[in-house]
Amino acid sequence: MPPPGPAASGAGLSARQVQVRSMIQAAGMLPVLVILAIGFHLLGGHRFLSVQNLSIVAQQAAINCVLASGMTFVILTGGIDLSVGSILAASAMGALIMSLVPGLGFLAIPVCLLVGLVIGLLNGALIALVRLPPFIVTLGSLTAVRGLARLMGADNTVFNPQLSYAWIGNDGVTVFPGVAIPWLAIIAVAVIAISWFVLRRTVLGVRIYAVGGNPAAARLSGINVPAILLFVYALSGLLAGLGGVMSSARLYAANGLQLGQSYELDAIAAVILGGTSFVGGIGSIWGTLIGALIIAVLSNGLILVGVSDIWQFIVKGLVIIGAVALDRFRQGSGVRT
Numbered sequence: 217m218p219p220p221g222p223a224a225s226g227a228g229l230s231a232r233q234v235q236v237r238s239m240i241q242a243a244g245m246l247p248v249l250v251i252l253a254i255g256f257h258l259l260g261g262h263r264f265l266s267v268q269n270l271s272i273v274a275q276q277a278a279i280n281c282v283l284a285s286g287m288t289f290v291i292l293t294g295g296i297d298l299s300v301g302s303i304l305a306a307s308a309m310g311a312l313i314m315s316l317v318p319g320l321g322f323l324a325i326p327v328c329l330l331v332g333l334v335i336g337l338l339n340g341a342l343i344a345l346v347r348l349p350p351f352i353v354t355l356g357s358l359t360a361v362r363g364l365a366r367l368m369g370a371d372n373t374v375f376n377p378q379l380s381y382a383w384i385g386n387d388g389v390t391v392f393p394g395v396a397i398p399w400l401a402i403i404a405v406a407v408i409a410i411s412w413f414v415l416r417r418t419v420l421g422v423r424i425y426a427v428g429g430n431p432a433a434a435r436l437s438g439i440n441v442p443a444i445l446l447f448v449y450a451l452s453g454l455l456a457g458l459g460g461v462m463s464s465a466r467l468y469a470a471n472g473l474q475l476g477q478s479y480e481l482d483a484i485a486a487v488i489l490g491g492t493s494f495v496g497g498i499g500s501i502w503g504t505l506i507g508a509l510i511i512a513v514l515s516n517g518l519i520l521v522g523v524s525d526i527w528q529f530i531v532k533g534l535v536i537i538g539a540v541a542l543d544r545f546r547q548g549s550g551v552r553t
Contacts, residue, residue: 244491245506249513256517264520267395271388275466277512278400279304279459281505283479284486285411286452288504291487292415292428293448294496295350299339299357300456301479306365307331307460308470312374321380328464329457335361336453337446344445358480365472373471385466400462407455411501424448428496482511485535511535 257264283300290297311328315321335357342353384403388396415421426434427444435441459479464470489507492499514535518528 244503252513260520273512273516274401275398277508278404279462280482281404281508282407282455282459283483284504284508285407286455287483287487289448290452294428297452298354298480301476302358302361303332303335303456304459304476306361307457308464309365309368312470315376328461332457333454336450340446340449344442369472375469379468408505
């Protein structure tokens, strides 16, 4: 839900204190992002803020932005989707396989999106209609869909060096000589913008916040809670399918075993770092964008300063723990998890 006004959140505080608090809330994790970028620039031989590296960071953040956008909708309802990485892999496998079928390569992207949407709908149906816990359903999907992705490619990597939509992952729009905005980043920004519009400017968005804030009250007010839950999980699956398009376009390949591994953790970390509460009903899509950029800056910056792959996993894990701790701190010690 939108943050409370000064009268609600600033009881007992001076007008200046309320103003400072509002500014801090509005800034969110943006100062952390700026500090990380400057720090890695100084520690990495002044390479981090170069145009070439920023383009790489934008490409690295793009897929996580798309997955985290869908995750934001889910977490706003008080749920979780642990299956997005596996859905991405299965969707990408479907796209690569279809791209190799003579005369049907143009169906690769629709198939990719359809695979993600169908799996998301299945997750949503089990959660909204059968009323199974989101954690259990999507944990099961994480494993089952990963197995499906491996089965689709007979546990092999599927390549297509002539992939028709590879431009999505490897080209960009030139804005100045020598400066181009990657198509991956453009797609991510478009998803963020559309998600913001849905959440902040539509009745559907209001109902999503209401379901996350208090499902029982939302039901009593006439909101079709199962329909909202079905929508958010279907959307999460669809955006995971879009992530499959983006990943396969960049790699010209898909692998059911490795592609998308741990992507769900990065998406969850981005959402929580961006200020969306695990208990639902509180958060913003712009915060998710900042969170995804923080994850990408961490990944890229740690490589630039020479941190080993092992320590990168450790740092990312600590960031996820820190994100949950930050969420608890925001909501107070009495909040359930």
